[in-house]
Amino acid sequence: DTAVSQTPKYLVTQMGNDKSIKCEQNLGHDTMYWYKQDSKKFLKIMFSYNNKELIINETVPNRFSPKSPDKAHLNLHINSLELGDSAVYFCASNLLGQGHGYTFGSGTRLTVV
């Protein structure tokens, strides 16, 4: 009965590979987000989808491509992984404009070697 679930929890891969992270929420929220947390714990927004429409697209390399098949799912595909992509990636969701905080997933720790 996890509210926001991400898979995998850990991902170790070599430079140059392509990988995907999946996120699903069962809260009935209409908006989902991807945040990146670096080694110094700084959280930075990457993307957001509202009802499958992209509404936030921060300055992120185009190697990162989000995809939302429906409002309960938001996946993140990363091409040609680089060392600097190593971080913890958090998925989050909320009801847009309702003035409530996000519900976060437990994170995916990506390590590029």
Added chain:
Amino acid sequence: GESVGLHLPTLSVQEGDNSIINCAYSNSASDYFIWYKQESGKGPQFIIDIRSNMDKRQGQRVTVLLNKTVKHLSLQIAATQPGDSAVYFCADEEEGTYKYIFGTGTRLKVLA
């Protein structure tokens, strides 16, 4: 919130004491503010929020104070417990942008 440096500030408090965690934000158009708690290996968890038309809001053992004049937010935790040990983040949202900007974070260590 804003990125105020490269080093995560740490606050150490004795169990049972009150804790005060501070945050500065930079966007004067921000109208909604949230405090999150992140325990090791977990995602950030909502603690308390406040809108810009208020200057104080209380929850269970936590109080958030907002000073819009100096763009400052604080989180007060009463009777700090070992379970309060975590990294605390403030986040702010400018109305209509639909994104929260997170501050650097403060690590709270509770000493037994």
